[in-house]
Amino acid sequence: MKHPDTMKTTQRTAWTAPSVLLLTLILAGCSVAPVYDKPAVDTPAAYKEAAPEADPRWKTARPAEALARGQWWTVFGDAELDRLEDRALAANQNLKAAAARLAQARAMLGSARAERYPELNAGFGPSRQRPSPASRGLPDDAPSSATTLWRAQATVSYEADLFGRIASGVDAASAQAEQSEALFRSVQLALQADVAQNYFRMRELDAEQQLYAATVALRERSLKLVQRRFDEGDISELDLARSRTELASAQAEAIEIARQRSAAEHALAILLGQPPASFGLPARPIARMAVTIPAGLPSELLERRPDIAAAERAVAAANARVGIARAAFFPRLSLTGALGYESGELGNLLDWPARAFVLGPLVGTALTLPIFDGGRRSAELERARAAYEEDVANYRQAVLDAFREVEDNLASLRLLDEQNRAQDAAVASAARAAGLSQIQYREGSVSYLDVIDADRNVLQQRRAAVRLDGERARATVGLIRALGGGWSEAPPSTAMVGTSMATIITTP
Incomplete structure (x- = not known):
């Protein structure tokens, strides 16, 4: 029969183990991380620069990174641009670097999630040791011999997430992975826009080259006419020199245009991920852009901007890190154990009597409670809170920048329409004045200087018109980029970037 005290001890032990386990499970469900609320931002009721018929309704911007953007550049109906965009998405090195950063962030998320589970290891090997007599409770001069101990054992360790430290780490890593994906999309969108804008820049320079080629041909004919009249004694050498x-001036400017086109072609080659020496694009002058972005754009378009999504995910990650810093003030429970065999002889290692186990902390204690650290944990918490406030400010600034970019491009397109009409009228008037000056010069009523001034004015006005056409094309691309890459929510085709992104990420 058991002694009453022994029975009480047994009952106490029987009740204590479940109680401790229950308490551990309860604490594991507790988290000291602050609840995350997306920061509020001020939004206007309507776009200031939108056309009057635009929909004036607006709502709070919410990053919607998962929405499909589509191959927005196909709206220009340019097969050459479509081909260049596909090449850039497949070979651009900056995009591949962004994909690698995304893969790193996803791997870090996997590492953070692994902390939720026990860690199991196995080991095998001998240890040779000679304990001191004093460590065995013997006199200092007592004999002591060296022994060899063979071990084959498995060790397990697990940290109970009492106050949400591990959960907060997973939340932070998850938000960081989503931020990296948004940044990848941002790099992708920037690449697409840069390719389109560089392409239209080259087409603009092609139009200028065509214009200067016609000007050089015209001035060559004029020089022959002036030379003939000089030879006949009708005019002085001054007109011939002019x-x-x-x-010569037109020829020099034509060479300058060729130099600029070469530089633009080289820049486009780099965006395509290939050396400039192996890339060339046939000349094709730009045409007046017929694409018009709808004025009544839905409010969701601004929400699709990847830079805003990245900034918002940075705020979420910073909020989770505040939870990690708070959890450092509370106890940590680490459970460890080892099970295996120990023997002085290798041949006896796996014998049943050689089995051994350890339950409890292999080193240190199972439950640790921080008491004093000189204010280090408080400083870390303040740093985490300040980092959160910084990311909130960055997020709100990203929203403001997005509004500004949309407004800028809306204003550019609206005013470029007016400017194009005025410039077309200027070109027509300058061409009419040049034709009249030629007639009057032949009749001898004006000097050749008047003809030169009229020709210069025609060239300047036509060149200004070409530049406006290029500006309009680039402003259209800029507006699409500011809106997050298109205004259609239709799912992308199989050739869209989603496939390219997967290819890039999985390519070694």
């Missing part, structure tokens, strides 16, 4: 000067 005609030669104008021809």
Whole structure:
């Protein structure tokens, strides 16, 4: 029969183990991380620069990174641009670097999630040791011999997430992975826009080259006419010198345009991920852009911007890190154990009597409670809170920048329409004045200087018109980029970037 005290001890032990386990499970469900609320931002009721017929309704911006953007560049109906965009998405090195950063963030998320589970290890090997006599409770001069101990054992360790430290780490890593994906999309969108804008820049320079080629041909004919009249004694050498000067000036400016086109072609080659020496694009002058972005754009478009999504996910990650810093003030429970065999002889290692186990902390204690650290944990908490406030400010600034970029491009397109009409009228008037000056010069009523001035004015006005066409094309691309990459929510085709992104991420 058991002694009453022994029975009480047994009952106490029987009740204590479940109680401790229950308490551990209860504490594991507790988290000291602050509840995350997306920061509020001020939004206007309507776009200031939108056309009057635009929908004035607006709502709070919410990053919607999962929405499909589509191959927005196909709206220009340019097969050459479509081909260049596909090449850039497949070979651009900056995009591949962004994909690698995304893969790193996802791997870090996997590492953070692994902390939720026990860690199991196995080991095998001998240890040779000679304990001191004093450590065995013997006199210092007592004999002591060296022994060899063979071990084959498995060890397990597990940290109970009492106050949400591990959960907060997973939340932070998850938000970081989502931020990296949004940043990848941002790099992707920037690449698409840069390719389109560089392409239209080259087409603009092609139009200028075409314009200067026609100007050089015209001035060559004028020089022949002036030369003939000089040879016949109708005019002085001054008109001949002026005609030669104008021809040489046009030829020099044509060479400058060729130099700029070469630089633009080289820049486009780099965006495509290939050396400039192996890339060339046939000349094709830009045409007046017929694409018009709808003025009544839905409010969701601004929400699709990847940079805003990245900034918002950075706020969520910072909020989770505040939870990690708070959890450092509370106890940590680490459970460890080892099970295996120990023997002085290798041949006896796996014998049943050689079995051994350890339950409890292999090193240190199972439950640790921080008491004093000189204010280090408080400083870490303050740093985490300040980092959160910084990310909130960055998020709100990203929203403001997005509104500004949309407004800028809406204003550019609206005013470029007016400017194009005025410039077309200027080109027509300048061409009419140049034709009249040629007639009057032949009749001898005006000097050749008037003809030169009229020709210069025609060239300047036509060149300004070409530049406006290029500006309109780039502003259209800029507006699409500011809106997050298109205004259609239709799912992308199989050739869209989703496939390209997966290819990039999985390519070694």
